[in-house]
């Protein structure tokens with residue numbers, strides 16, 4: 001198990017068994033990650049906490065970090081002990097964007113050939129909910145990664161921005177596409193055209209972050225949220241995520257049809273039966289994930 005900073009360790013209140021299990025799962029398919037830390041958090045240790053850990057470069061999202069992150073998410077998605085995932089950085093920075101030093105010497109052909117940033121989209125293939133707990137700079141690719149998560153909680157010192165225009169490029173991992181879907185055209189245009197940042201409260205007001213917390217509390221609050229989500233049937237949680245995400249890909253009538261069919265299909269699950277039975281019997285449901 002790779003432990004995080006002492007404060008986060010205490011905060012997460014992890015036990016060795018669950019933490020070891022989680023790390024073993026991560027290590028099974030990847031080399032031990034160097035640029036992220038993974039641990040089991042929450043009272044039941046059923047929330048996976050991923051900390052981006054490349055502090056000297058402000059968590060710049062180099063190829064190795066993104067490989068580690070996407071491989072870890074894939075692994076956590078298969079791990080039945082994990083009900084939700086929290087992705088965070090540190091108190092100074094979530095991530096300052098794609099690694100400019102890594103990109104600086106490149107030309108069109110190699111960046112096109114390697115499909116730069118395409119692999120980042122694997123984050124969105126994760127079926128379990130991911131909560132981004134953002135403190136400090138959340139810029140460029142960092143903001144794009146946060147937007148690939150399902151819920152953003154912001155610390156009071158968080159700043160969001162798409163500053164690519166200032167370094168002679170444009171957002172390449174969803175900034176011009178996802179940001180308008182969160183904040184609308186006008187705010188997105190202003191951010192992408194000027195490269196200027198918005199603060200945590202502006203992000204909340206614009207719909208980018210759902211809540212703002214003191215910076216020292218945001219990770220804990222994200223973990224608590226993950227715990228509340230993990231109390232529900234894992235099967236139904238994934239269906240909800242799939243259905244909400246479909247709203248961004250479909251027309252309203254197709255989306256409503258998709259949602260209705262998924263709703264109908266819940267009646268083929270044990271958990272739907274158990275959930276309604278438990279309600280009628282005034283007891284807590286026992287989920288099977290089936």
Ligand code: CAA
Nearest residue numbers: 056057058060096097098099100101140141163171172173
């Ligand atoms: N890539 C690589 N290294 C980075 C980096 C990045 N995106 N952001 C910061 N760093 C490095 C700096 O080079 C510096 O390294 P050294 O100590 O070795 O010099 C270290 O992190 C600390 O950075 P600063 O000294 O600049 O710290 P600061 O507090 O003065 O400023 C900052 C912080 C405002 C975030 C500033 O670092 C900054 O503007 N960073 C770049 C932000 C940016 O342009 N992001 C977009 C990248 S492009 C992209 O993301 C494309 C895409 O859509 C996929």
